[in-house]
């Protein structure tokens with residue numbers, strides 16, 4: 001295996017600014033534990049200070065990633081109406097559109113990674129969220145997509161009841177197959193350190209399309225990397241999401257890419 005380049009690590013070094021001051025990491029770990037996909041939103045606007053915080057995070061992540069993530073205050077036209085969201089969502093108003101350069105080889109992974117960081121930010125602010133790749137009207141999404149850009153997926157975001165109602169619970173059970181076991185999520189050739197397991201546990205709580213959890217973490221010959229066997233559908237988006245959660249749990253950074261390696265940045 002080639003050794004990891006310093007440039008690749010420094011390229012990612014700023015990425016966690018919003019996460020890695022100490023108090024914030026704890027908030028993100030709490031958000032990872034608290035987060036579940038929410039599909040029924042209250043008829044209330046998001047408070048201005050919360051929206052500004054999300055906007056600030058988007059500006060920061062766009063700079064770091066080269067993506068063109070957009071906050072759409074009223075994106076209801078892509079959801080409301082039974083046909084548009086297949087009856088899965090209710091009361092959707094605010095969206096985050098995950099848009100990037102079609103030619104970017106990591107566009108899907110970045111959409112997942114930065115989308116998940118935004119979801120954790122929103123969860124910490126008490127908002128409900130859901131990644132949505134399929135059950136919305138993509139053509140009617142009021143976001144700006146340049147000729148050289150693609151919309152990967154959206155995130156719904158907004159005020160929700162503390163506990164999901166009956167209808168939301170029913171949809172949750174429809175989309176949420178059994179939880180994946182920790183042992184299914186990693187491969188190792190020796191006993192793994194506790195920080196590695198903290199990463200895997202955080203990844204176990206990550207959202208994934210149809211709750212498939214396609215990402216595997218590997219600890220072999222002292223190296224840690226993450227991969228998906230099949231790169232089709234939303235699997236590379238899921239890779240970015242799982243890497244974000246793992247990084248927060250294990251305190252380190254991944255290279256971009258399938259089989260991208262992890263470097264621990266905080267010694268413990």
Ligand SMILES: Cc1cc2nc3c(=O)[nH]c(=O)nc-3n(C[C@H](O)[C@H](O)[C@H](O)COP(=O)(O)O)c2cc1C
Pocket residue numbers: 035036037088130131132133134135136153175176177205206207208209210211234237238241
């Ligand atoms: C890339 C991606 C695409 C998704 N697309 C949809 C979707 O189209 N419709 C939907 O209802 N949920 C969608 N979800 C939400 C998943 O169904 C949900 O994350 C999964 O069932 C796990 O449940 P949890 O998020 O509550 O842990 C998507 C999630 C991801 C990560």
